[in-house]
Amino acid sequence: MRTCLALDLKNDPVLIEQYEHLHRPGHMWPEIPQGIREGGIVDMQIYRIGNHLFMIIETPDNLTVSEAFQRIGKLLRQAEWATFIGQFQQRLPEAQPGEHWAEMKAVFSLQEHITE
Template structure:
């Protein structure tokens, strides 16, 4: 199966207790959220943190689109509840477009292609 990869960045509000709480939520993500992620074609998702910067790696089915995910998320009340909760902890990176929380990153190097 052909897949796609995405890398996105987001910042956390730079407060120790908020970062700690955010990580606690991500150790036990609600089952409804996990289910919704799989339903839109996300095969794997990892989030890494350094300081207050988050990096998300996503591997998706080839036909995945952020537009499709956004539409599905808007129709899912549990996802809306989760996103509202996470909004307390997250903020856009400085280079984000208006209204963008997770900002796509451009690949600038790939060892396989050297």
């Protein structure tokens, strides 16, 4: 299952560069990508334009992103990372209560329009 989420970075070029640096190979705490996998996430990608972030997450069909995040949050250093990396981020006004990354609504899928 694919889920897309959105979040903003604080609009500060220095913080944005630090955020990107921390997400490059070799700069993220090794427990973080390991924990993401242990939580059940198959793939995760983050894209940026300006100070806007878009995260694409792939999970097995029997696992929601919310369930995966709950699992991940209980693993070594994950909560510490979330607090640390939170200094660079700001929630979107559209985020629901208790939601850090706001879940995006799918509005188009090419697959649904192909009738072969």
